[in-house]
Amino acid sequence: MREISHVIVGDAGVSPRTGEVFDPNSGQVQARVALGDRALLDRAVAAAEAAQPAWAATNPQRRARVMFRFKELVEANMDELARLLSSEHGKVIADAKGDIQRGLEVIEFCCGIPHALKGEYSQGAGPGIDVYSMRLPLGIGAGITPFNFPAMIPMWMFGPAIACGNAFILKPSERDPSVPVRLAELMREAGLPEGVLQVVHGDKEMVDAILDHPAIAAVSFVGSSDIAHYVYRRGVDAGKRVQAMGGAKNHGIVMPDADMDQVVKDLTGAAYGSAGERCMALPVVVPVGEATADRLREALLPAIAALRIGVSTDADAHYGPVVNAAHKARVEQWIQTGVDEGAELVVDGRGFTLQGHEQGFFIGPSLFDHVTPEMQSYKEEIFGPVLQIVRAPDFETALRLPSAHQYGNGVAIFTRNGHAAREFAARVNVGMVGINVPIPVPVAYHSFGGWKRSAFGDTNQHGMEGVRFWTRIKTVTQRWPDGSPDGGNAFVIPTMG
Numbered sequence: 001m002r003e004i005s006h007v008i009v010g011d012a013g014v015s016p017r018t019g020e021v022f023d024p025n026s027g028q029v030q031a032r033v034a035l036g037d038r039a040l041l042d043r044a045v046a047a048a049e050a051a052q053p054a055w056a057a058t059n060p061q062r063r064a065r066v067m068f069r070f071k072e073l074v075e076a077n078m079d080e081l082a083r084l085l086s087s088e089h090g091k092v093i094a095d096a097k098g099d100i101q102r103g104l105e106v107i108e109f110c111c112g113i114p115h116a117l118k119g120e121y122s123q124g125a126g127p128g129i130d131v132y133s134m135r136l137p138l139g140i141g142a143g144i145t146p147f148n149f150p151a152m153i154p155m156w157m158f159g160p161a162i163a164c165g166n167a168f169i170l171k172p173s174e175r176d177p178s179v180p181v182r183l184a185e186l187m188r189e190a191g192l193p194e195g196v197l198q199v200v201h202g203d204k205e206m207v208d209a210i211l212d213h214p215a216i217a218a219v220s221f222v223g224s225s226d227i228a229h230y231v232y233r234r235g236v237d238a239g240k241r242v243q244a245m246g247g248a249k250n251h252g253i254v255m256p257d258a259d260m261d262q263v264v265k266d267l268t269g270a271a272y273g274s275a276g277e278r279c280m281a282l283p284v285v286v287p288v289g290e291a292t293a294d295r296l297r298e299a300l301l302p303a304i305a306a307l308r309i310g311v312s313t314d315a316d317a318h319y320g321p322v323v324n325a326a327h328k329a330r331v332e333q334w335i336q337t338g339v340d341e342g343a344e345l346v347v348d349g350r351g352f353t354l355q356g357h358e359q360g361f362f363i364g365p366s367l368f369d370h371v372t373p374e375m376q377s378y379k380e381e382i383f384g385p386v387l388q389i390v391r392a393p394d395f396e397t398a399l400r401l402p403s404a405h406q407y408g409n410g411v412a413i414f415t416r417n418g419h420a421a422r423e424f425a426a427r428v429n430v431g432m433v434g435i436n437v438p439i440p441v442p443v444a445y446h447s448f449g450g451w452k453r454s455a456f457g458d459t460n461q462h463g464m465e466g467v468r469f470w471t472r473i474k475t476v477t478q479r480w481p482d483g484s485p486d487g488g489n490a491f492v493i494p495t496m497g
């Protein structure tokens with residue numbers, strides 16, 4: 001049995017606790033991951049404390065060169081990384097490559113870190129007085145990541161944190177921990193000094209140890225909302241800077257004038273791709289008007305019937321299994337809840353088995369119609385291959401649905417009407433908006449972050465927001481007197497009056 005160990009300075013030793021890592025295609029345990037504790041974290045923190053000052057003192061161009069080399073190494077190892085990712089997560093290989101590539105695009109942004117870190121300067125803010133601000137690293141940062149993007153989300157975090165001069169400790173999801181380990185190894189190979197990036201595996205015990213550790217200055221978290229909120233509260237209570245991204249329930253609004261063929265293609269990909277295990281998936285579609293709803297439903301049915309579910313290495317499969325048996329059971333339970341609440345289950349994906357892979361964690365695509373905002377299955381995140389149709393009589397009702405929902409990660413509108421789109425983007429109470437774009441994940445040099453229960457804290461991931469999160473500002477007010485006496489009164493606060 002393969003053992004997955006921590007990546008820390010020195011020997012990680014043997015962990016008394018381990019977790020099972022499944023192959024979702026076969027349903028079998030394929031590896032065991034060490035689950036660390038506070039003592040292990042203390043060792044990682046000590047190594048990070050030893051390494052960080054020299055790394056922060058390394059000029060930013062040299063730090064950026066490590067990012068350039070890392071990017072080349074990841075590209076050279078893309079096939080191996082994608083296979084590994086797919087074998088633990090279950091997403092198809094092409095999608096696994098997308099997961100890695102979207103993370104690499106953040107690394108590309110980090111290659112320009114010298115420019116992003118330039119400070120501000122005001123010459124002559126007062127007589128003989130200049131003011132300048134610099135962005136300095138925080139010291140040691142930590143990242144706690146979810147299972148569904150085991151490459152992209154770690155890179156969202158460790159790329160900017162390290163480029164800014166911090167040491168970083170990553171606690172990846174214990175469900176698919178191998179790719180984060182490989183990424184840390186490749187960073188070492190790219191020339192990152194020992195101790196600047198370490199990986200500690202674990203569950204709640206390790207998360208709590210990170211949140212309580214006095215030497216860790218900042219924590220970035222991505223995962224489900226209840227845990228995000230908990231991480232935010234506990235981390236802030238311990239005096240840390242915390243950003244904590246949570247769950248989602250993204251809506252796609254379909255206006256009567258939308259290009260229905262395109263909508264169906266976009267929706268099936270965004271609702272069922274990666275078996276719905278994306279925080280930017282589109283699990284709710286809101287057609288405006290009964291006629292639009294009927295046309296959409298009719299067009300969706302053959303598209304759903306044509307979906308091919310297969311093992312994650314099947315190049316023709318649209319999506320693979322979900323991550324584990326517990327998650328499969330949870331998704332199927334939500335489908336039952338929808339039925340019990342009175343929604344119309346038009347396509348039932350339960351009971352799907354893939355020949356030769358009967359123990360794999362596969363779920364067929366499901367479609368609900370006549371879902372209403374009062375239903376629990378509408379209010380909560382399902383995170384599986386389940387699409388819900390919520391019919392809206394008009395634009396204002398459609399706008400209100402995502403705006404009033406507890407989650408506010410992403411939303412999309414499909415229309416040919418520029419005025420409606422513009423109005424929607426301006427007024428909707430959601431953090432990321434797509435206009436005829438089903439999955440509006442911003443490019444790396446913009447930033448990622450939802451609203452409401454989709455994010456706690458006030459700073460987004462990556463782009464300049466990432467640089468701001470992983471640095472703090474020091475502002476210097478300087479005066480170089482010429483020696484002549486000045487008559488200022490030292491007892492009154494200096495003003496520019």
Ligand code: NAD
Nearest residue numbers: 145146147172173203204207223224227245246247248279
């Ligand atoms: P999760 O909340 O179960 O786990 C996330 C991390 O928290 C993992 O590292 C896990 O080890 C740790 N954890 C789990 N239970 C804990 C506990 N009780 N106390 C402390 N830490 C704990 O999330 P997941 O199932 O791995 O990922 C899916 C969730 O992540 C979905 O809700 C999805 O919407 C969300 N997500 C959000 C974004 C975003 O940017 N908003 C992106 C990706 C995923």
